[in-house]
Amino acid sequence: MTAIARAWDNLTVTGKILVPLLFLVLVVAPVATVLIALFVGPWVVDVLASNLGIVRFVVAITGVLVFTIPTAFVIIYMEMKVIARMNLRIGPDRVGPYGSLMSVVHGLKFLSKEDFTPTGADVPVFTLAPVVVFLATVMTFLVVPFGPGLVAQDLNIGLLYLFAIGGMNVVGLLMAGWASFNKYSLLGGLRAAAQAVSYEIPLTLSVVGLVLLAGTLSVYQIGAAQAGWFTDWFVFRQPLGALIFLIAGTAEANRSPLDMTEADQEIVAGFATEYSGMRFAFFFFAEYVNVFVMSALIVTLFFGAWNAPFPFPDVAPALDPGSLGIGLVLLLAAAPVALTLLFAAPFYLARSSTPAWQALLLGFITFSVVAVGGLLGAAYLGLDWFAGLAWFMVKTFVFVFVFVWMRGTFPRVRIDQLMGFAWKWLLPASLLNLFVTAAAILVVEALNKAG
Amino acid sequence: MTTTTPPQHPSADDPRILLDDQIGAFEAVPPYPPRTEREAEFYSLGDGEMFLNMGPQHPSTHGVLRVVLKIDGERVVDLDPVLGYLHRGVEKLCETSDFHHIISQLDPLEYISSLFMEWAPVMAFEQLLDVQVPRRAEYIRVLTGELNRVASHALFQGWMALDLGGLTPILYSFIERDEIVEMLAAITGQRMLFNYFRIGGVNGDLNHEFMSRLGDWMSRASVQNQANTDLLNDNEIFVRRMRGIGRLDRETALRMGTTGPNIRAAGVPFDIRRAHPYSVYPELEFDIPTRGHDGGGDSLDRYLLRIDEVKQSLRIIDQCLHNMPDGPVMAGLPRLLRPRPGRAWAAVEAPRGLFGTYVISDGTDQPFRMKIHDPSFVNLQLVGLLMKGNLIADTMAVMASLDPVMGGIDK
Numbered sequence: 033m034t035a036i037a038r039a040w041d042n043l044t045v046t047g048k049i050l051v052p053l054l055f056l057v058l059v060v061a062p063v064a065t066v067l068i069a070l071f072v073g074p075w076v077v078d079v080l081a082s083n084l085g086i087v088r089f090v091v092a093i094t095g096v097l098v099f100t101i102p103t104a105f106v107i108i109y110m111e112m113k114v115i116a117r118m119n120l121r122i123g124p125d126r127v128g129p130y131g132s133l134m135s136v137v138h139g140l141k142f143l144s145k146e147d148f149t150p151t152g153a154d155v156p157v158f159t160l161a162p163v164v165v166f167l168a169t170v171m172t173f174l175v176v177p178f179g180p181g182l183v184a185q186d187l188n189i190g191l192l193y194l195f196a197i198g199g200m201n202v203v204g205l206l207m208a209g210w211a212s213f214n215k216y217s218l219l220g221g222l223r224a225a226a227q228a229v230s231y232e233i234p235l236t237l238s239v240v241g242l243v244l245l246a247g248t249l250s251v252y253q254i255g256a257a258q259a260g261w262f263t264d265w266f267v268f269r270q271p272l273g274a275l276i277f278l279i280a281g282t283a284e285a286n287r288s289p290l291d292m293t294e295a296d297q298e299i300v301a302g303f304a305t306e307y308s309g310m311r312f313a314f315f316f317f318a319e320y321v322n323v324f325v326m327s328a329l330i331v332t333l334f335f336g337a338w339n340a341p342f343p344f345p346d347v348a349p350a351l352d353p354g355s356l357g358i359g360l361v362l363l364l365a366a367a368p369v370a371l372t373l374l375f376a377a378p379f380y381l382a383r384s385s386t387p388a389w390q391a392l393l394l395g396f397i398t399f400s401v402v403a404v405g406g407l408l409g410a411a412y413l414g415l416d417w418f419a420g421l422a423w424f425m426v427k428t429f430v431f432v433f434v435f436v437w438m439r440g441t442f443p444r445v446r447i448d449q450l451m452g453f454a455w456k457w458l459l460p461a462s463l464l465n466l467f468v469t470a471a472a473i474l475v476v477e478a479l480n481k482a483g
Numbered sequence: 484m485t486t487t488t489p490p491q492h493p494s495a496d497d498p499r500i501l502l503d504d505q506i507g508a509f510e511a512v513p514p515y516p517p518r519t520e521r522e523a524e525f526y527s528l529g530d531g532e533m534f535l536n537m538g539p540q541h542p543s544t545h546g547v548l549r550v551v552l553k554i555d556g557e558r559v560v561d562l563d564p565v566l567g568y569l570h571r572g573v574e575k576l577c578e579t580s581d582f583h584h585i586i587s588q589l590d591p592l593e594y595i596s597s598l599f600m601e602w603a604p605v606m607a608f609e610q611l612l613d614v615q616v617p618r619r620a621e622y623i624r625v626l627t628g629e630l631n632r633v634a635s636h637a638l639f640q641g642w643m644a645l646d647l648g649g650l651t652p653i654l655y656s657f658i659e660r661d662e663i664v665e666m667l668a669a670i671t672g673q674r675m676l677f678n679y680f681r682i683g684g685v686n687g688d689l690n691h692e693f694m695s696r697l698g699d700w701m702s703r704a705s706v707q708n709q710a711n712t713d714l715l716n717d718n719e720i721f722v723r724r725m726r727g728i729g730r731l732d733r734e735t736a737l738r739m740g741t742t743g744p745n746i747r748a749a750g751v752p753f754d755i756r757r758a759h760p761y762s763v764y765p766e767l768e769f770d771i772p773t774r775g776h777d778g779g780g781d782s783l784d785r786y787l788l789r790i791d792e793v794k795q796s797l798r799i800i801d802q803c804l805h806n807m808p809d810g811p812v813m814a815g816l817p818r819l820l821r822p823r824p825g826r827a828w829a830a831v832e833a834p835r836g837l838f839g840t841y842v843i844s845d846g847t848d849q850p851f852r853m854k855i856h857d858p859s860f861v862n863l864q865l866v867g868l869l870m871k872g873n874l875i876a877d878t879m880a881v882m883a884s885l886d887p888v889m890g891g892i893d894k
Contacts, residue, residue: 115651119651120658219557219875291648295876297646297648298878298879300542439650441649443648444649446876447876448557448874
């Protein structure tokens with residue numbers, strides 16, 4: 033019996049499946065890739081190049097889907113930590129540095145839980161509901177511009193698409209509420225429907241004034257129209273619209289204090305009462321992705337999208353790396369070593385008891401921090417999209433924090449107060465906003481013609 | 484010979500229910516025919532109505548209370564509280580324990596304010612035994628009792644906010660309560676079920692740790708109380724959810740035997756500490772705050788009244804510390820107590836109202852019968868009157884404002 037055969041016998045069933053797979057991935061896949069690239073590569077490149085729109089769409093969809101999970105993880109961790117601080121607690125601090133891997137453990141927990149379907153449930157609808165909710169939320173990412181040029185699809189009816197797809201969210205909640213065969217779920221689903229019907233209207237009407245000002249429905253164009261100083265942001269021309277959008281957006285994202293659909297003190301967990309495992313995780317992720325989308329929309333529509341609050345002086349990197357030739361290679365090889373030694377020297381000289389290897393390690397860490405900082409700085413100065421992305425993320429997370437803050441401080445409103453507020457205050461206010469904006473535009477145009 | 488078999492009704496334990504009628508197993512309707520007219524009326528559904536079975540495991544029913552709601556959409560048409568999930572048979576346990584043991588049996592009734600659960604039976608036994616309690620012991624009882632009242636009301640404030648969906652105030656409340664129970668633990672040895680009062684005094688004198696913790700806390704108690712209060716009282720959402728909800732008028736409150744903060748919030752200044760004075764309360768200065776308007780009080784009044792009461796408790800604690808006499812804390816008593824045959828009734832003003840015990844002694848070392856009057860049980864009768872016609876969300880606000888504790892209700 034050879035050694036390989038003996039090792040094979042020692043493997044468990046799982047091992048017998050995993051080891052060949054590992055072999056496939058490590059050996060066969062690279063070889064196949066090289067072969068494909070050699071023989072059918074030119075043809076594939078031709079096909080892709082002639083269908084650039086489709087390629088862009090597929091890449092964008094993949095990117096968006098991949099992007100949602102870390103976003104949700106970060107926001108969940110942020111919420112746990114921020115609310116803990118507001119409650120004078122510490123929050124998660126066991127898994128990873130400062131508990132930062134808590135969300136990952138949450139995800140693993142959901143994966144390992146029983147996927148339970150209650151007796152009497154409408155199984156197909158029950159299964160489909162989380163998918164609908166998750167997809168409806170994720171698909172809104174498609175028109176959100178993360179930076180100049182960083183938009184998956186610049187639809188010319190972007191805003192319309194946003195509200196249409198965002199509204200589908202509620203269909204999923206209603207499906208979940210109905211199919212769970214649970215009265216709490218049913219109440220939660222019906223609340224979701226009532227709330228969505230009431231708050232979609234002021235939400236949509238509050239941006240019509242903005243659309244009149246920008247003259248376009250494309251989210252990307254609206255973002256681009258706010259370039260320049262921060263006074264050009266639409267929040268200063270549409271303050272009422274921004275406020276209505278924030279409130280209606282809170283209701284639309286089902287966030288406290290307007291989280292009627294899952295008011296745990298009243299209806300246990302609303303539509304999600306009977307969900308467990310990965311199906312619940314879809315709802316869970318959808319909620320936090322929704323928070324991100326709402327914050328991103330507020331930033332894009334009212335707070336200058338990716339634009340910095342002030343026009344940044346256009347400092348192109350003074351040195352063009354390409355012109356250095358062989359010098360660049362030498363620089364890349366020599367700079368790390370030289371800088372590591374340079375940064376290590378003070379650690380070594382300051383305390384004679386520091387061993388040389390420790391000083392070198394500290395020097396290397398310092399060099400890494402400086403190098404990453406330098407690269408990011410260079411990227412910020414040299415790359416438009418990077419600067420835009422940085423500003424967009426910073427602004428968006430400010431609003432994510434606002435959502436978390438509201439959850440930590442406010443009690444929940446009652447369902448009739450919620451509906452009354454939408455119809456008696458938000459709707460007239462948004463109509464007033466629209467009327468005043470339209471009138472102002474007419475007056476300004478008339479003045480321009482006369483003058 | 485013909486035998487008539489009694490009609491077979493499926494019992495809740497019958498597995499056939501699950502096999503034959505799976506849907507039926509989920510209904511809130513009890514599996515037996517209605518026993519009373521009220522039950523028959525309640526368990527028949529009108530057009531568009533449905534039952535919602537809230538509890539015994541529900542995020543906001545304060546323990547294991549089960550309430551069957553008959554709802555029409557979001558509106559509560561009728562409701563039926565179902566008790567007994569925490570029944571321990573305390574009254575029966577008391578009949579088989581001797582007088583010293585009874586004190587610890589009664590501790591877990593209202594586990595948030597245990598000292599009052601010890602106070603009433605101890606007073607009743609002292610009447611039977613004709614014991615004179617030392618004055619220092621009486622002052623210590625009042626001091627610790629009022630501290631316990633502050634802890635209980637602080638917790639109420641947090642639960643109230645939590646039941647309305649506010650996550651944060653409950654943790655601030657627990658900080659305040661924790662300081663007090665740690666303080667009490669320094670002299671009683673326990674954080675929750677203190678078992679501190681004894682027949683003829685208290686178990687152990689005040690010690691240094693208690694006094695230093697108390698001084699620490701007193702120096703910032705009113706400020707902290709004010710801060711916690713401002714967090715909620717200035718909140719528009721909170722006030723709007725409470726104002727006008729669960730309105731209890733004077734006549735109903737008196738008719739239903741309501742006591743404690745709930746009746747004082749309806750405008751009736753009834754407080755056992757003044758109405759039937761006991762211990763050293765006649766020597767102390769404090770007001771009996773009342774709230775309410777137009778001859779009744781709503782949930783917000785009941786909430787605000789408890790905050791007023793905390794301020795009065797702080798006054799009493801302050802006076803106790805200034806007037807604390809020297810002397811023993813226990814009267815000399817034999818270890819085996821055999822009181823004279825007879826009856827005694829003693830009541831104290833617990834944080835939730837009148838807590839009383841009625842003891843019948845037959846001359847042995849165990850009581851012949853012991854009746855416990857619990858304020859939460861009496862106050863809970865109001866839920867049916869106060870919640871009808873409200874929304875489901877208001878059910879939580881009303882129930883939290885009545886502040887029931889299930890340990891005392893189910894006994």
